[in-house]
Amino acid sequence: MRLALVIDDYLPDSTRVGAKMMHELALELLRQGHEPFVIAPGGHQKHSLLEDTIDGIPILRFRSGPVKDISKVRRVINESRLSRRAWGATKKQVQSKKIDGIVYYSPSIFFGGLIKKIKSTWSCPSFLILRDFFPQWVIDNGMIKEGSLIARYFRHHERKSYEAADHIGLMSQKNQTFFQSHHPGLITSVLPNWASLEPSPAPTREESFREKLGLLDKTIFFYGGNIGHAQDMSNLMRLALSMKGDSTSHFLFVGQGDEVELVQNFIQEKALNNATYLPPISQEDFKKLLHEVDVGLFSLSRDHKAHNFPGKLLGYMVNKIPILGSVNPGNDLLDIILQHDAGFAFENGQDEQLLQSARLLASNLETRKRLGENARRLLVEHFSVESAAKKIVDHLSNHRQLLI
Numbered sequence: 436m437r438l439a440l441v442i443d444d445y446l447p448d449s450t451r452v453g454a455k456m457m458h459e460l461a462l463e464l465l466r467q468g469h470e471p472f473v474i475a476p477g478g479h480q481k482h483s484l485l486e487d488t489i490d491g492i493p494i495l496r497f498r499s500g501p502v503k504d505i506s507k508v509r510r511v512i513n514e515s516r517l518s519r520r521a522w523g524a525t526k527k528q529v530q531s532k533k534i535d536g537i538v539y540y541s542p543s544i545f546f547g548g549l550i551k552k553i554k555s556t557w558s559c560p561s562f563l564i565l566r567d568f569f570p571q572w573v574i575d576n577g578m579i580k581e582g583s584l585i586a587r588y589f590r591h592h593e594r595k596s597y598e599a600a601d602h603i604g605l606m607s608q609k610n611q612t613f614f615q616s617h618h619p620g621l622i623t624s625v626l627p628n629w630a631s632l633e634p635s636p637a638p639t640r641e642e643s644f645r646e647k648l649g650l651l652d653k654t655i656f657f658y659g660g661n662i663g664h665a666q667d668m669s670n671l672m673r674l675a676l677s678m679k680g681d682s683t684s685h686f687l688f689v690g691q692g693d694e695v696e697l698v699q700n701f702i703q704e705k706a707l708n709n710a711t712y713l714p715p716i717s718q719e720d721f722k723k724l725l726h727e728v729d730v731g732l733f734s735l736s737r738d739h740k741a742h743n744f745p746g747k748l749l750g751y752m753v754n755k756i757p758i759l760g761s762v763n764p765g766n767d768l769l770d771i772i773l774q775h776d777a778g779f780a781f782e783n784g785q786d787e788q789l790l791q792s793a794r795l796l797a798s799n800l801e802t803r804k805r806l807g808e809n810a811r812r813l814l815v816e817h818f819s820v821e822s823a824a825k826k827i828v829d830h831l832s833n834h835r836q837l838l839i
Contacts, residue, residue, distance in 0.1 A: 436535035436831065437470040439553060443502055443517060443543040445475035446489055450690070450715040451503075452628075452660055452746030453566065456820075457540055459631045461492045463824040474525055474549075476502065476517065484524040497524035502543065504691050511585075515592075518548030529553055536831040537561040539600075544569055547595030554599070560834030562827050563600035564626065568614070568741040569593065572665055575738045597621055602830045609742040609767045624830070629823035630749035632815060635722035642720075644687075645727050648711060653685040654797045656759070657728035659721060660747040663692035667736040670761050670783055672701040675710045677790045684797045686710040687728065689721070725754045729803055730796050733760035737783035742766040752777070752814035757806035759792060761785070771817075777810035 440461055444454045457473070464471040477485050477496030485496045499520050500513035522529075534557045539546050541563060550561050570589035574581050579589075597603065597618060604626025605611040611623050638644070645651050656675075662668055668688075675686040686709060688698055695712070702710045716724070731751030735743060742765065751758055758778030762769045772780040779792035796803055 436828070436835075437533060438464060438472075438831075439529070439534050439537045440471055440473045441521075441537065441539035441546055441549065442473070442475050443514070443540075443546070445473060445494065445496075446718060448478055449503075450718060450721060452749070453540055453542075455718055456629060456746060456749075458489070458492065459629065459820045460538070460824055460827075462490060462631075463820045464828070465491060467824060467828070469828070474521055476521070483520075484528075486528075495525045495528055497521045514543050514545045517543060517545045518552075521546070521549045522552050530556055533557055534559050535835065538564065538827055538831075540564045540566065541596055542567045542569055544589065544593045544596045547592060547597075547599040550596075550599035560601040560831050560837075561599060562831055563596065563603045564827075565603050565605055565614070566628070566746070567743070568610075571617075571741060572736075572739055575740050576664055576736060577738075578664065601834045604827070604830075606744045607742050607767050609765065613741055624826070626823060626826055627818050628744050628746050628749055629818050629820040630753050630814060631820050632753065634753055635719070635725075637726040638723035642723055643727065644724050648687070650685050650687075652683070654683055654730070655728040656684060656686045656730045656732055656793065656797075657689070657724075657756075658687070658732040658734075658747075659689045659724070659750070660745070661692045662688065662690045662694050662698060664694060665736055665739070665743075666692070666694065666734045666745075667761075667783060668694040668698055668734065669701070670734045670786075671732055672698065672705075672710075673786055674789055674793060675707055676701075676705055677786070678793060678797070679705075679707060679709055681709070681794070681797060684709060684793075686732075687713070689713045689716060689724070691715045722750075725750050725756065728756060730793070731756040731758050731760075731778075733758065735760075735762050735766065735783060737761075737763045739763035739766075742768065744768050744771075749814065749818055752810045752818065755804075755807035755811045757796060757803050758810055759789070759796060761789060771813070775809055775813040776806060777813045778806050 442457050446458050461471040472493040474495045476499030480498050483498045487494050502513050536559050579586050603623045698712050733745045761783040769780045772778050781788045
């Protein structure tokens with residue numbers, strides 16, 4: 436099948452997990468004999484459309500204002516224009532050759548209009564990879580009020596995005612249950628996050644972050660990815676503060692988001708000599724960095740009602756890195772990590788248990804190795820890109836039969 440993959444953020448400029456996952460999906464679809472291409476916004480381009488290729492995957496980049504790492508108002512304005520700008524720039528290409536199916540990724544919630552236009556052009560089915568219940572999580576966190584004008588605006592576009600999908604893939608069973616209770620009648624299934632099983636090349640000595648940061652003899656606790664309200668970074672900063680007296684450990688935070696300033700200020704105000712923040716790095720550098728860290732951190736706000744599986748965990752698993760982190764109450768991720776002995780996870784707020792596990796991981800190499808091996812085994816068994824691609828293609832094929 437010729438498949439259009441739509442996302443609001445893509446390689447090579449993006450450092451986010453969603454961009455990495457969609458590229459790995461595109462490569463796997465290509466390997467399985469399909470013809471994937473990507474539609475995504477381009478950054479700072481003069482022309483309305485630029486066409487390029489990465490690893491054999493054709494990409495249609497439409498001109499758009501930035502939608503990441505900007506003020507919330509600018510982001511809403513620019514995201515609201517995504518469908519219109521995408522269609523205006525790619526219309527000729529979309530209409531020139533038959534499309535057999537669409538795979539689109541949320542966030543963003545603003546691609547519903549584009550998906551409907553492509554579907555009406557080619558009578559093809561669509562599959563929504565839903566990774567983020569927006570605006571639900573910002574309402575849960577008290578950032579906006581349910582029923583407010585902005586909430587109703589977001590809900591409108593959320594509905595458009597869902598209505599454009601013939602099938603919706605949720606990242607866990609509890610997420611599916613939660614979603615169906617709020618949106619009955621939509622066709623859903625569980626589609627976990629995924630990663631390629633192939634590890635990237637290790638860094639050379641010249642490329643080593645341990646060398647550059649002077650951390651050769653440290654146990655590195657690493658957090659990489661989005662640093663935002665949904666992650667509740669104060670949770671991990673408290674852990675770093677509690678570990679301040681352990682001279683053998685160091686906390687390394689790499690990424691971007693709304694709480695970067697919180698992280699930087701906390702490190703400075705608390706004089707944390709055991710913590711470092713670095714701005715985003717390229718995907719290639721990020722993969723190399725994963726070869727050098729010892730413990731993979733994650734955090735989810737306890738106010739979440741949905742049950743997310745952070746994509747960053749997949750990078751940890753690929754590289755046999757034990758997992759340590761906090762979840763919102765009821766999140767089945769906790770059971771997955773503990774049942775597979777892939778690390779330690781607790782409800783956000785259980786600071787003492789999180790600290791004791793961090794101390795164990797810092798001091799015990801054999802424990803880190805055992806949990807890391809189990810994390811890799813969990814990835815192979817449940818989160819491979821091959822499995823994800825097959826599920827998506829099967830659902831699209833079934834819906835195509837119904838349209839014929």
